[in-house]
Amino acid sequence: MWRVRRSIRTYRENPAWHHYQKKAPSEWVRQFGVPGHPFGSYRNHSRHVLEGEIRGYPTTLFHLAAVRKGGRYGTVVNTYSVAVLKLPVAFPDTSVSVGRLVYRLREEPLPPQAGTPVHLPPGRRPRMSKCSVDPAFAELVITENVIRMTAEAKAGWRLHGHHMIGWITERRPYEKIVGLAEAMTTILGEFPASVWTGNTGGWPRG
Structure with a gap:
């Protein structure tokens, strides 16, 4: 835990990251499509929100406690480290994840x-x-190589409008979440050019 605290202190003082918020309002995560992986269907607590840019993408990093009803004590809490990239185009809602990261969400x-x-x-x-x-769309972007890269990152990711949301398990130092965001940009680099140039008006959804 001391690594997390030290990381927060270091990144807060880094001018490359222009905004830090210790605790986000409960409604803040709704912009990323809730409920939906990796968010809870009952409550979501977002802390240590950091905003900046990674490889040309506006980026938001944060720690998430995703809560759902159920379990021995009435609620189940799943903890993640999350990176969100803002994309120049809106893609159809799509999700890929290592199964063990999301099965306890039950949604x-x-x-x-x-x-x-x-x-x-x-x-x-x-x-x-x-x-x-x-x-x-999924057939074009979820290739064997993209699946392999997601598995190697031990991560999940989801496309929601103009956002790509990625997650890894537990509360991690920012360095680990930056690594997740960089892996996400590499995955985006695997998307064929046709999906970037053919949907500037937004893909039809649902």
Whole structure:
């Protein structure tokens, strides 16, 4: 935990990261599509929100406690470190994750307003969770290489409008979340040029 505290102190003092917020309002996460992975369906607590830029993408980093009802004590808390990239275009709602990161959330990967998710064939080990509201788009972007890169990062990611939301388990130092964001930019680099140039008006959704 001391590594997390030291990381927060270091990044808060770094002028490259222009805004820090110790605790975000409860409604703040709704811009990223809630409920939907990795957010809880009951409550979400977002802390240590840091904003800046990574590889040309406006970037937000934060720690998330995602809460759902259930379990022995009435609620189950899942803790993640999250990176959000703001994209120049809006993509169809799509999600890919290492399965063990999301199974305790017990909910659909995509928010209800995205439309009906289509669950894609399961990936290879480790078990992967994949779905999209647009199977044709998913076929273009969820390649074997993208699945491998996601698995190697031990991460999950989701496209929601102009955002790419990525997550890893537990509360991590910012250095680890920056590494996640960099992996996300590399995954975006695998997307074919056609999906970037052919949907400047936004893809039809749900």
